[in-house]
Amino acid sequence: MKIAFDAVPLVGRNMSGIGWCEAGQTKAVVDLHPENEYTYNYFAGKTAAEKAERIKRFAGDRIEVRAHPFSGMFYRAFTTFFPLSYSMFFGKDCDITHFFNYIVPPFVKGKKVVTVYDMVYKAYPETMRARTKYMLNLGLKRSMKRADLIITISEFSKSEILKYFPEHEAKIRVVPCGVDLNEFKPCEDQQKIEACRKKYKIDGDYFLYLGTLEPRKNLTNLILGYEKFIRSLPADTKAPKLVLAGGRGWLFDSIFALVNEKHLESDVLFTEYIDSEDRTPLMCGSLAFTFPSIYEGFGMPPLEAMACGVPVLTSDAASLPEVTGDSAVIVKADSTDSIADGLKKLFEDGSLRERLKVEGIERAKMFTWENSAKLLYKAYEELL
Numbered sequence: 001m002k003i004a005f006d007a008v009p010l011v012g013r014n015m016s017g018i019g020w021c022e023a024g025q026t027k028a029v030v031d032l033h034p035e036n037e038y039t040y041n042y043f044a045g046k047t048a049a050e051k052a053e054r055i056k057r058f059a060g061d062r063i064e065v066r067a068h069p070f071s072g073m074f075y076r077a078f079t080t081f082f083p084l085s086y087s088m089f090f091g092k093d094c095d096i097t098h099f100f101n102y103i104v105p106p107f108v109k110g111k112k113v114v115t116v117y118d119m120v121y122k123a124y125p126e127t128m129r130a131r132t133k134y135m136l137n138l139g140l141k142r143s144m145k146r147a148d149l150i151i152t153i154s155e156f157s158k159s160e161i162l163k164y165f166p167e168h169e170a171k172i173r174v175v176p177c178g179v180d181l182n183e184f185k186p187c188e189d190q191q192k193i194e195a196c197r198k199k200y201k202i203d204g205d206y207f208l209y210l211g212t213l214e215p216r217k218n219l220t221n222l223i224l225g226y227e228k229f230i231r232s233l234p235a236d237t238k239a240p241k242l243v244l245a246g247g248r249g250w251l252f253d254s255i256f257a258l259v260n261e262k263h264l265e266s267d268v269l270f271t272e273y274i275d276s277e278d279r280t281p282l283m284c285g286s287l288a289f290t291f292p293s294i295y296e297g298f299g300m301p302p303l304e305a306m307a308c309g310v311p312v313l314t315s316d317a318a319s320l321p322e323v324t325g326d327s328a329v330i331v332k333a334d335s336t337d338s339i340a341d342g343l344k345k346l347f348e349d350g351s352l353r354e355r356l357k358v359e360g361i362e363r364a365k366m367f368t369w370e371n372s373a374k375l376l377y378k379a380y381e382e383l384l
Contacts, residue, residue: 095110
């Protein structure tokens with residue numbers, strides 16, 4: 001087969017979960033089936049040199065790169081209203097082209113696959129940027145109609161898609177995300193952990209959140225639950241910090257305002273975007289990883305933390321229990337009391353932390369990129 005991957009999620013300045021999902025799946029597919037021809041397609045625009053440098057780490061010498069100088073932003077905006085042919089830019093010689101970010105553009109030659117991660121724009125529209133919501137409202141229905149196959153990342157997400165688009169049931173295949181067990185594993189190098197703490201100005205024990213700072217991550221309730229937790233401790237007990245690590249998303253100002261309002265400036269630390277090489281030592285240095293999101297199609301960060309042998313606190317919402325199973329402390333997403341109780345358990349119960357470390361590592365082994373790629377490739381074979 002000749003398979004093309006739309007590489008736009010891989011060449012942005014700060015990669016999101018969509019980019020890491022594409023990177024994991026495409027690398028594993030190429031590893032499993034080197035007999036095929038593979039291509040990364042993307043619009044280079046004005047930042048061609050930067051994007052060319054970023055794509056190198058993923059393409060290596062096994063995936064051809066097709067970078068068109070046209071502006072990707074202009075192409076996406078234009079094709080929202082006018083059907084400008086994708087094949088005019090990237091040719092007609094591929095058997096399959098896989099788009100990893102919801103939208104299949106018009107006039108793609110060969111079979112078309114699209115990954116739809118969740119229905120957050122339908123279920124929680126108030127948590128999304130107006131521009132993103134507008135583009136999905138305009139484009140996703142057409143995109144799924146154009147696609148020959150729709151990939152989603154959990155049984156929960158499949159049920160959500162069918163809630164709003166039941167006519168596409170026959171097209172949908174569930175391909176869970178994975179975790180790179182070579183990258184995310186227990187870190188025994190204490191010096192590396194300490195260097196990471198110093199880099200991000202973290203002193204002492206800490207709970208960690210790692211992800212975009214945005215409304216659907218439920219950080220308001222996490223902060224309020226954390227406040228209740230530290231207020232419940234004896235006066236002579238030193239509470240762990242709450243480290244909120246990640247890039248600023250939409251409506252992040254309210255999160256900073258809440259910390260100031262509750263006078264938690266010395267307890268809640270913001271680190272901004274985390275360099276990819278620092279994710280594992282930052283996780284391994286934490287007392288526990290927190291991820292009480294209200295809506296996730298899959299939820300890769302808790303799985304990565306589990307692979308690192310770090311106890312995890314997550315919510316009972318959406319796909320998260322499907323991913324973590326019984327190997328995490330599950331709290332009610334809408335209850336600050338439940339979040340506070342979960343944090344207290346993890347802080348006070350050393351035997352619980354040890355149990356979750358062991359169980360988390362075993363649970364993470366179920367979700368490898370190799371397993372993910374096998375399911376994805378099976379879907380490709382169905383098309384041809």
